[in-house]
Amino acid sequence: MRAWIYAVFLLSGFAALLYQIVWQRALYAIYGINIESVTMVVTAFMLGLGVGSVAGGIVSKxxxxxxxxxxxxxxxxxxxxxxxxxxxFHAIGEITLGMTAFATFVVTFLLVLLPTLLMGSTLPLLVSYLVRTQKNVGKSVGSLYFVNTLGSAFASAAAVLFVMKSAGLQGTVRAAACLNLTVSFLAYVAHRRTGAAS
Amino acid sequence: MNFALALVVAAVSGFIALSYEIVWYRVIAFESWGLPGAFGLLLAAYLLGLAIGSRVAAGFCKDDVKSGDRRQLRSLAIFALLANVAAWAVVPFFGWTAKTGLDWPAALGLVVVAAGLLGAILPLVAHFGIAPDGRAGQRLSYVYLANIIGSSAGSLLTGFVFFDIWPLRTTGLAVALVGLALVGALVLLSDLGGARRSQYLVASGVVAVLLVALTPRAYDRIWERLLYKENFRDDTKFAEIIETKSGVITVTQDGTVYGGGAYDGRFNTSIRSDRNGIMRAYGIGAMHAAPKRILMIGLASGSWARVLQHLPGLEHLTIVEINPGYTQLIEAHPEVRGVLHDSKVEVVIDDGRRWLNRHPHERFDVIVMNTTWHWRAHITDLLSTEFMTLARAHMELGGLFYFNSTSSDDVQKTAATVFPFALRVYNFMAVSDSPLAFDKSRWERTLKTFAIDGVPAIDRGSESGQKFFDDLVTYADTINAAPEAEGLESRDSVLTRTRSATVITDDNMAAEWRRVFRLQDPP
Structure with missing residues (x-):
């Protein structure tokens, strides 16, 4: 079961990085690639992941x-x-173009809040699950972080080498979404198996 | 107490890790001339390192070592020390691989190692600070949040503040010293006894002193090393380096400007000693009868702006430049400084596309972009059909959009597809919704009358001057000859020649991803 979870989390990390690449590009096209906009978008992503992490932690308690x-x-x-x-992104971007820098940051944050919140919650959820069976926080965190980040590393290389070129932005997010749906299904299967075993 | 310590260590390590990533990003951007593939592969190497590091660290998290056991702080201190030394060495390693001709892909190896050591910290911190009970997930979420807050602070402080006030080597050293301060704190808080603790602290201090002492040498002329690569010599030195949060601008001894490592023009407004293709700027006079309002996206050396500023009849020149460092550069060069001290000229620091989007009612007779290379990261934002449609909405009736295609078939096809009237001028595309020609009589008049600060562009008083003038006027006739790279070419010919090229859209980013690996030849 543990190997199953690792495989699923690897795919999840793969999809997450594809989104990050595409969404950042889309937001830069709307809000610009000057350092202020880039910092704003990156910070919004990180804050979303952080809030998601806390949310996942609370739920996992x-x-x-x-x-x-x-x-x-x-x-x-x-x-x-x-x-x-x-x-x-495009619909909201068109409406908010004339806003001040701070207002733009708030809108960007809200735009990416939902998906990054969900993404950020995945690690605490799976850590809580693994710690219950493994009783070792370091190993659980290390192993899960390993597979998830490895998935992201593969995604970054794949995006550069062929995904972006062959699929474009829209095709890339569709591929990522398909991966999420697959991961969701596999996790559901794992949940059912765990239930059956207990 | 232990959990609070874990939060602090997670935050500081996040700060360090992201700061290094930003530093490496700046370095690879410069060395690769902003190649999109280089950014993606740097991220892949960084993430691969983090992944391997976290996996290795998991092996150090023994079942019998419980949370709060201060023996673990020793492992943390050792990993943090090694991580900082390795991460500090990445920039000089980029310089060294550049000189050996291996270029940036080889330097990614050390990125993996350094990121691996940095990546080991989070699992070790989690194992130290979190008990393996039912609340492990929740506590981890706070550790993770602390790590993210630290990372965000790294992004803001290093990317926004340090880069704006310090050169790269000072930033690299500052981040390393923050890391070594973390090492010292971990040693102090560990279970080590008096003598051992002192030894560890002294060792950390020695490393810190060594880094301070070695940084000037290790980071010496790093930008020169990254640009000149195997052509770097002992006496190689830039004439000017401007480092700001918006990027790195360097100028060679012969006045060639490099923005973010990529060729960005030369200081020259003279059409007679044309070493930067400035003739293309003069060419506007042959294609538009009398432009009153011009928008120029990108300022670079200011040479183009200096020519446009003197077009007869010009009332207002708006220049949108993303990097404020260029105004600093131009202010220091008398031959172009006048651009910044003319009431007709307005320089706006902004992203060109965003500025157009935010000023929907502005209209121009001519929009000019001496665009950077068609394969650089994010250049799609200025070369796609969506951008061309945006530019069209800002053109007066009979307006001209004139920009550098950097000889890309994709760019030329896109321009000739979006606009019904098009002309290639050397490697520039001139496009319009109205009939367009490189008019010989207007060209002749432009060359005859053009003067900068009262000095004629071409002195026809001498025999050589008159001959130069006569030869240049015949450039307008190249439209009737077989297309050549430096001549004029009609829209139909462009479309026929670029049949197999791809029309660039925001979605396909065709020009950026056509070739992933593109190692630059040194000057």
Missing amino acids: DPKRPALLLFSLVELGIGAFGLVSLQV
């Missing part, structure tokens, strides 16, 4: 809550947002 099922739903949510993300 209750051992009765099924961590794998929640993870499955989170991935489903990320995929669903991913499918419409570029259209949402």
